Amino acid sequence: MNGAVALPLDLPELSFTASGDALVRRSVLPSGIRILSERVPGSRSSTVGFWVAVGSRDELSALGTTPSRYGSTHFLEHLLFKGTPSRTALDIAVSFDQVGGEHNALTGKEYTCYYAKVQDRDLPMAVSVLADMFTSSVLDAAEFENERGVILEELAMADDDPNDVVGERLFEAVLGDHPLGRPVGGSADTIKAVTRDAVWQHYGANYRPQDLVVTVAGAVDHDELVAQVTAAVASAGWDLTALSRPVERRTAALAEVRRGEALSLTRRPNEQAVVMLGYPGFAAADDRRSALGVLNSVLGGGMSSRLFQEVREKRGLAYSVYSFASGYSDAGVFGMYAGCSPKNAGTVAELLLGEFGRLAADGITDGELARARGQLSGSAALALEDSDTRMSRLGRSELTTGEFTDLDEALRRLDEVTPADVRALAAELAGRALSVAAVGALDAEVFAGLVETDEPEPLKAVS
Incomplete structure (x- = not known):
């Protein structure tokens, strides 16, 4: 590989060899789903991620102007582990625990990722479970209220850590009213105020085929991965026959930033x-x-x-x-x-x-x-x-x-x-x-x- 490799949204297939003889392949499906893999020679494990380019900065533009919508991204990250029509929260946890795997998620300012690390033989299971969570979360009302308490405890824990506090305060001070200056997890007030309807709207608006990016690195066969992802999301009821272009990437033009506080x-x-x-x-x-x-x-x-x-x-x-x-x-x-x-x-x-x-x-x-x-x-x-x-x-x-x-x-x-x-x-x-x-x-x-x-x-x- 010589130089960086561009990843055009309208290129259906791409394949190249990266440093260390790693084989990188990328498929853009007609539905807009993007699947990328990096096969690493000698690897016996795989890490898989299901991504959307939606983070804490997007809650205002995507959901309207009501401040009570803030925190929906982080809230949804928690809720996708709470069950689907075919799996309970315990089923999801057991799926990974019984094979010694790891699974978690992260909410960033510009993306959210649900990921797992497993032995190579367990990759089909990991893809199936993550796809079920991603496409079919029920956002149960009782679980919603339970998780509200969990998130408030998480925020309280962070608020007791001066390193977390000073980091949040610095971003607010430097970036002012730019959306990147807001806390990723929301605040206690916004989490208390956000409704299930707001989070459900966020889910429906941003977790679609054209939003989904699946990445796998380690021991992986790309063709098998594409088949596994396609079968998993199709079984959830996603219409993969509808043609759709992947969502556009964010603008790279530097935003105007005014300092919030000296x-x-x-x-x-x-x-x-x-x-x-x-x-x-x-x-x-x-x-x-x-x-x-x-x-x-x-x-x-x-x-x-x-x-x-x-x-x-x-x-x-x-x-x-x-x-x-x-x-x-x-x-x-x-x-x-x-x-x-x-x-x-x-x-x-x-x-x-x-x-x-x-x-x-x-x-x-x-x-x-x-x-x-x-x-x-x-x-x-x-x-x-x-x-x-x-x-x-x-x-x-x-x-x-x-x-x-x-x-x-x-x-x-x-x-x-x-x-x-x-x-x-x-x-x-x-x-x-x-x-x-x-x-x-x-x-x-x-x-x-x-x-x-x-x-x-x-x-x-x-x-």
Whole structure:
């Protein structure tokens, strides 16, 4: 495989060999269902995912303007495990437990995935059960109310974790009223308010043949997989004779983002304060994402990174300190994190900002670039030892970027990154609106002078 492989929505069949002699195949059925597989030589397990390109950001546009609809995506993720006309919730659980398999689901800001990992011989069972859940959930009224309580407990657990809280607050502060700034799971108020009818409407509107993407990695025969998926959804009553084009991918044009808050402070009587600094970042498909990976690695991606060395090793002010980059279809967040004593929060925040400022002004060294390349290439290769990672890569490629990039191509792009690329990227980020989010026994004065309150111009759409 040379270069990335495009995944056009109107191409019925596609097949190619990726790095490591993995065979990747893709079928777009007349009904709009997309099925992708990656057969890995020597694998004895398979990971399968059923995806829809609908996440927490879509609840307003898909369901109207009523705030009580927020949280429906996460609610539905729970409910699909609660039973179908042919399987109870216990039946679903037993199906995987009795073969030593794993099954779960995740709700993201832009997609939802129901997945399972099993031995190769149990893949037909996994496809059948997940297809039944996906197509035929009954959303029983009693189970709906039971699960409402479960989700409220889940949210309460997250609210007790300062790391979860500060992450949510940072996204709200950086992205403002952009839908990506909303919490994935909703809030206690929205979960209490959402109705079964709202969730049922969400289910019917977004879980259709043209929305479904099935990805399998590991020990898999593509033709058999297509037959298994087709038979499973047909038995659920889906009309596969109706011609339909897959739903279009989201626009890749950068959205306008206005900062929500310069400082978001949540006061808690905790022994430790957690602090995050963030900027509007880059979209997932941005051509500079390899340079962004290098920037993140050098700044806060490991024990040799600048943040770790300056804040933890030299000064002993934090146990956990790092940077991160989150990219979505039309926006992103770049940020830095540290957990420290409340009395040191102001100092640590200044150190985070100072290290990033120096990187933006002076760039990185050749030695740092070499270490970052080694770290990124090694971690990518190790991650691909797991069929879960490969299955997820197929799903994100299909739903988000519209292209498949194997390890060899990713490493080629990484090798093209220069120190000048990283410096230019850091300088661009540093010129954007900074937001600070913190949780702990803190006062706003701790961060005085760290952020500007005047709102700069919003990010403009780019071609």
